[in-house]
Amino acid sequence: MARITVEDCQKQVDNRFLLVQMGIKRVQQYREGYEALVSSKNKEVVNALREIADGKVLVVEPHAPEEATA
Numbered sequence: 488m489a490r491i492t493v494e495d496c497q498k499q500v501d502n503r504f505l506l507v508q509m510g511i512k513r514v515q516q517y518r519e520g521y522e523a524l525v526s527s528k529n530k531e532v533v534n535a536l537r538e539i540a541d542g543k544v545l546v547v548e549p550h551a552p553e554e555a556t557a
Contacts (some may be wrong), residue, residue: 495540501514505546510535513544 493506500506510550513535517523524543538544 491536491540493536493551496536499542500546506539509544509546514536522546 493503494505495548497503500509501522510532514531517531517535523534525534527537529537535544
């Protein structure tokens, strides 16, 4: 497999800080028992970046809380 780069991942996620957070979250998910979405014999962080670059891990925007009407 070819090397994975940050530039490859930024084609999917243009914010570097969000990219780091996504990678961290995905590694935590592996350690909780989640299955990898791409097959690789690399370390967890490299595998997470491969998933992001392949578009298999997506950003989910949090919903804004609705204002209570009184």
